[in-house]
Amino acid sequence: MSEPLLDVRHLSRRFDVSPPWLNRKLERTGKVYVNAVKDVSFSVKRGETFALVGESGSGKTTIARLIVGLLEPTEGEIVFDGQSLSRGLQGREARRLRRRFQMIFQDPLASLNPRWRVTDIIAEPLRAFERGMNDRARRLRVGELLTLVGLSPEDGVKFPHQFSGGQRQRIAIARALAAKPEFIVCDEPTSALDVSVQAQILNLMKDLQDEFGLTYVFISHNLQVVRHMANEIGVLYLGRLAEVGESEALFEHPRHPYTRMLLDAVPDIDMTGRRRKKVEGEIPSPLRPPPGCPFNPRCPFANDRCRIEVPGLTPVGLQAAACHAVEEGRI
Amino acid sequence: MTEPLLSVRNLAVEFPTRHGILTAVQDISFDIMPGEVLGMVGESGAGKSMTGAAIIGLIEPPGRIARGEIWLRDQRIDNLPPEKMRKIRGRHIGMIFQDPLTSLNPLYRISDQLIETIRTHLPVSRDEARKRAVKLLDDVGIPDASRRIDDYPHQFSGGMRQRVVIALALCAGPELVIADEPTTALDVSVQAQIIEVMKELCAEHGAAIMLVTHDMGVIAEAADRVAVMYAGRLAEIGPVRDVIKDARHPYSQGLMGAIPRLGESLERLVHIPGSMPRLNAVPPGCPFNPRCPKVFDKCRTHRPATSEIEPGRRAACWLYPGVTEA
Numbered sequence: 001m002s003e004p005l006l007d008v009r010h011l012s013r014r015f016d017v018s019p020p021w022l023n024r025k026l027e028r029t030g031k032v033y034v035n036a037v038k039d040v041s042f043s044v045k046r047g048e049t050f051a052l053v054g055e056s057g058s059g060k061t062t063i064a065r066l067i068v069g070l071l072e073p074t075e076g077e078i079v080f081d082g083q084s085l086s087r088g089l090q091g092r093e094a095r096r097l098r099r100r101f102q103m104i105f106q107d108p109l110a111s112l113n114p115r116w117r118v119t120d121i122i123a124e125p126l127r128a129f130e131r132g133m134n135d136r137a138r139r140l141r142v143g144e145l146l147t148l149v150g151l152s153p154e155d156g157v158k159f160p161h162q163f164s165g166g167q168r169q170r171i172a173i174a175r176a177l178a179a180k181p182e183f184i185v186c187d188e189p190t191s192a193l194d195v196s197v198q199a200q201i202l203n204l205m206k207d208l209q210d211e212f213g214l215t216y217v218f219i220s221h222n223l224q225v226v227r228h229m230a231n232e233i234g235v236l237y238l239g240r241l242a243e244v245g246e247s248e249a250l251f252e253h254p255r256h257p258y259t260r261m262l263l264d265a266v267p268d269i270d271m272t273g274r275r276r277k278k279v280e281g282e283i284p285s286p287l288r289p290p291p292g293c294p295f296n297p298r299c300p301f302a303n304d305r306c307r308i309e310v311p312g313l314t315p316v317g318l319q320a321a322a323c324h325a326v327e328e329g330r331i
Numbered sequence: 332m333t334e335p336l337l338s339v340r341n342l343a344v345e346f347p348t349r350h351g352i353l354t355a356v357q358d359i360s361f362d363i364m365p366g367e368v369l370g371m372v373g374e375s376g377a378g379k380s381m382t383g384a385a386i387i388g389l390i391e392p393p394g395r396i397a398r399g400e401i402w403l404r405d406q407r408i409d410n411l412p413p414e415k416m417r418k419i420r421g422r423h424i425g426m427i428f429q430d431p432l433t434s435l436n437p438l439y440r441i442s443d444q445l446i447e448t449i450r451t452h453l454p455v456s457r458d459e460a461r462k463r464a465v466k467l468l469d470d471v472g473i474p475d476a477s478r479r480i481d482d483y484p485h486q487f488s489g490g491m492r493q494r495v496v497i498a499l500a501l502c503a504g505p506e507l508v509i510a511d512e513p514t515t516a517l518d519v520s521v522q523a524q525i526i527e528v529m530k531e532l533c534a535e536h537g538a539a540i541m542l543v544t545h546d547m548g549v550i551a552e553a554a555d556r557v558a559v560m561y562a563g564r565l566a567e568i569g570p571v572r573d574v575i576k577d578a579r580h581p582y583s584q585g586l587m588g589a590i591p592r593l594g595e596s597l598e599r600l601v602h603i604p605g606s607m608p609r610l611n612a613v614p615p616g617c618p619f620n621p622r623c624p625k626v627f628d629k630c631r632t633h634r635p636a637t638s639e640i641e642p643g644r645r646a647a648c649w650l651y652p653g654v655t656e657a
Contacts, residue, residue: 194374267548
């Protein structure tokens, strides 16, 4: 058992989505907040992959942005290798910690500057973090990185638009690796790609993990991809964790009714004759989450308690689920 | 033997550009039988949406159908003047697009859009059309349809909007529905609902479906036959179970292996090296040859035609006897 590299404790993030001041006064309405992430805790072990799955609006991307520091948490704490990130790190200490983690985004075209050559894009983290490096050494390192992700060093002189989607994602990965990070947050890295290219990128990410001992937080809405990549999985619903557990156990014995529903909704590609179960309803608007358990309006096991009281994560078997029905042994 | 509902013969779609002519769809032939669900898969740029657009006559100029014929029963529809084609679209061929928000007019109530479509194609009164519209919305699973019909599109959620689009596609009783990535913009839990509604309703109305998608899971679940496209050409076509369990074209084999599955974990996925060629750089011979693990000399020089390799199955690959040159 290795100690956790990242520890997320009771993380919450609230967004102010109120109409402008004048409208509020005229319409006599108050401020409106969205709780995008509410009381989420999990930890990621060194060298492993922790996946966050959920449908749109479940708060996965917000968590990714909180971890890498693109957003400040409203409440809670993120501890990276024993050091708290949310206490406003300053100067050299921040710089030293920041270079140890990187992020890969969903849309590589939006995350690569279209006016920069690939060499400059990949060299940017080197310029920021390896101040002592001279031009020659930097060029050599960029060539190495390009080879590492399956491109050729000559590709460095091209611009991002000259590459296909999969190749662009390779460039984004090369840039993320440039500063030799230990930890990478991947926000839907393959959902914009075709299946055959997705397979290439997933394989590449696994190879790199084995080679450099990387730790990933992998965010996706695709359960099959998550099953393929993750050691541990957290299932998000409306900003809260519905279930957390070791990947195998979670897929074999899903506990939370929402996890079961998600697994049942995966199309049966092997044509075993299993019918997809029809799931009732859709994710409610995060602006007006239902009281009690957020899943209660769609849940076949909901009772009065579920409609009033928010369930906390309680351990069941090898995982933990936030469900009254599971806790009471009703399902 | 029943007559096919739709028959596409040697279809080619071209786009003239400053740098020469790009061929987006090359020499494609297939039939759709009445009531059948034909799945069309391929990666982006394979030409699957373009084939759908050619059938409904919605190719954006300067793109054009360069060669081939499209027959709807015994009427040739690829060369109809625009006003005639408009009568066929909606009445005989319905359409469902990926993004429900762009296929509904945000300024009109759902009722107006449905009633207008029904009355354009069918000789019914406004009241009758409204009744029909409410019934359809009810059928696609919109709760409280008689009240919700007067809502605007933005008042519906993504899944509900796609249901409205399905109702809109079916409202004039078409014989064929072309669904272009109908579930791609939706969450998994909603995806299953939409596929089921679409399949059930089309079966009820006796409409055939051409289901264009990149999601093999959706095809496995909904289609009777599947056509696999690569670089604008038909790589393989056959019954869905046969193609999924026992693909013949090396490209379809690779495509099946590349899909991560729930049952197995943490192994490497099969991957096809490289990526699909750009339309202006399709290699000579078989378009798949630079990526193919089973390539041999003939593949690099001679282009295989999509030919019958066994009853009901066609493939464009030199590995199989009986394949002719294109």
